[in-house]
Amino acid sequence: MEDTIISFETAKLAKEKGFNIPVRYGVFGIKMKLTENHGWTYNRKLELRNWNTSNANSYSIPTQALLQKWLREVHKIIIIPLPIDSYDSWYYKIFLPDVISPFFEIPIYLDNEFKTYEEALEVGLQEALKLITNK
Numbered sequence: 001m002e003d004t005i006i007s008f009e010t011a012k013l014a015k016e017k018g019f020n021i022p023v024r025y026g027v028f029g030i031k032m033k034l035t036e037n038h039g040w041t042y043n044r045k046l047e048l049r050n051w052n053t054s055n056a057n058s059y060s061i062p063t064q065a066l067l068q069k070w071l072r073e074v075h076k077i078i079i080i081p082l083p084i085d086s087y088d089s090w091y092y093k094i095f096l097p098d099v100i101s102p103f104f105e106i107p108i109y110l111d112n113e114f115k116t117y118e119e120a121l122e123v124g125l126q127e128a129l130k131l132i133t134n135k
Contacts (some may be wrong), residue, residue, distance in 0.1 A: 003063035004118045011059040014050045026051030041094040052100040081120040089113040092124030
């Protein structure tokens with residue numbers, strides 16, 4: 001079992017919303033090619049780095065789990081993929097902090113079904129990032 005890394009589209013949103021945790025993977029420029037250890041792609045020890053601070057055209061590529069944790073701990077946004085019909089398809093729910101109740105649930109429409117947990121989580125991460133207002 002391996003951790004799933006986020007897509008380039010999600011990485012761009014995460015950078016825009018202030019994701020700043022050092023990670024092992026990054027993307028440079030418009031090629032959207034994953035690189036390891038400052039561009040080296042062969043067998044070297046991977047170093048953690050905040051790729052988002054390198055330049056305007058580089059992006060950190062965290063795992064889905066790390067970005068999910070960052071959203072939960074920094075922005076108090078919870079994303080939960082949930083199964084439909086015996087795990088044959090998935091959807092997600094997003095919970096936001098609220099002053100009236102512990103969490104406010106964003107309504108999710110079931111026409112957004114996904115084939116895997118990871119697909120549902122990826123879209124949930126993107127939608128959660130869009131909810132963050134930059135200060």
